[in-house]
Amino acid sequence: MRACRFLPVERVPVWMMRQAGRYLPEYRAIREKHSFLEVCRTPELAVEVSLQPYRLLHVDAVIVFSDILIPAMAMGMGLQIGDGGPDLGNPIRDAASVARLHNFDPEQETRFLCDALRILSRSVAGVPVLGFAGAPWTLACYMVEGKSKDGFPAVKQLLYHEPAVFRSLLDKIADNTARYLGAQIAAGASAVQLFDTWAGELSLDDYRAIALPATQQVIRQVKSAHPETPMILYSKATSHLLDALGETGADVLSLDWRVPLGEARRRFGHRMALQGNVDPCVLLGPPAGIETALRDAVAATEGHGHILNLGHGILPDTPVEHARHFIETAQKLQLAPVTARTGR
């Protein structure tokens, strides 16, 4: 929490995106008995898998187990998650289907998530609990494509042919997402992360015209009710959008290995803390590579205003001992004392 606010820290905190997931045998054991959505929608199960990486690997933050498509379901879309990935029946393709989406009450339609956050924040007092949601552009990609999204032809077709309809979709998503994140904070989330996984598909001009205003709307709306809660914005393959990402209003920018942390730090200074940016493939490799990647990341920020993380979700094939080595090494990294650095 101090790193989010650029306050002095004794060491750089660390967690991993998708830290509750398929690489853990304990997670797979639960998934053998329960479907993905069942785990999401049963607070006790969601809490159990959220806590697994905390108990097993001692990560510094617990992110609630859920899926970015839950709000699409709460807005009225059918959702199936199978081996081939998520499938939203009846994708959004016109004004009528946008109009059919309804504004949901997070404490009603997604009470399971709020309940999970309430239990989690009591279970791990002192450890930050993170809530999350998809950013409007990324959620719109899923809602319009429905299933496959190679090249995002449907979402871009809607955007180019019916810009007003597309904007009304983003507005609706942004408003619901803001209320959904607000409810997560009220239920105990210490910070929230917005996932804009597909922002990098857009050119800078399109990002500014389409995705940025909707993300700003979410952040503004959440901040107006919860000004003290840090908001983290994740994106990948967005080195061409870096300046615009600085205008979102997020407190922390979560980057992938394609954007050097040093460059982001030079660009934003103390205006935004940074999260990331180790390539998850590094965790497949030998321990020495994991150590180098962590040292390089911390060297780029000098460890201040920095949350160590991966640049994308941990890969299912990652050996658990490599994930543990990532966390343990990160937690042992020594920082130069702030006073000594200031004295130079």
Next chain:
Amino acid sequence: MRACRFLPVERVPVWMMRQAGRYLPEYRAIREKHSFLEVCRTPELAVEVSLQPYRLLHVDAVIVFSDILIPAMAMGMGLQIGDGGPDLGNPIRDAASVARLHNFDPEQETRFLCDALRILSRSVAGVPVLGFAGAPWTLACYMVEGKSKDGFPAVKQLLYHEPAVFRSLLDKIADNTARYLGAQIAAGASAVQLFDTWAGELSLDDYRAIALPATQQVIRQVKSAHPETPMILYSKATSHLLDALGETGADVLSLDWRVPLGEARRRFGHRMALQGNVDPCVLLGPPAGIETALRDAVAATEGHGHILNLGHGILPDTPVEHARHFIETAQKLQLAPVTARTGR
């Protein structure tokens, strides 16, 4: 050809990546009778589908119909191309499997492609005929992953665990690719394009350490035998690699919509011509959007040292009349006369 060399042109030339492909009913008619690989390996069929977009849409360059995995097959790998995409049986995972790859003689093992180029260059005298190959890093991604490549875990695992083995694989690919492109030029290709589709997966440091030397090796080796033949380098989502792409030795850099052409022009000046960079999704949209995208692209380069193209392959759902509108509009765009511009 003049645009590749930054010589004055009367108008900006235009073609489309994957211009011979599924969006054309004439192509689908041939594919109903012949498999993808059958078309590649039968010169008369490859010539026929290569010529379809020239006859139907009057594109300014004819690219030979083939696949970037053909050299992997010629080096001894099994290849099947089905509805789920390409599948290379027995992917490369260790030193022994690299050693088993053999150096092939393009005029023997891929004679069908050389024959197609010989026929094409006679059929369309005066129109540039393009050959192509995958860049070493991108071909290695396919050869190591075999099939699925989400996040490229296998290729990065080999790279991090066995860097020497991975380098020997890139060396072998680079040498074979250079001879393969040389044979295409000898058979009549006026220019050749290297596709480094997955370069953007790498960080700048990894690109410089791994992919760049292998691409430089290909270009150097081809140029030593064919110094006058322009070489085009395609990549996508590589705005973080832009400086390094300038060091490859390519004559033309083919970019996607994520890299503003104006920025690339400012960075490279007259050192590299540019190709691209219209989002293929724009061709799904209304004609006015196609016109705007083309005008913006040409405004960014003032039309000199510029080949208009898409930023990625044309999408299968593209209406043929939109593809035609893209080509026709591009060919009608007026350039400011060079003398007037120089006089300013």
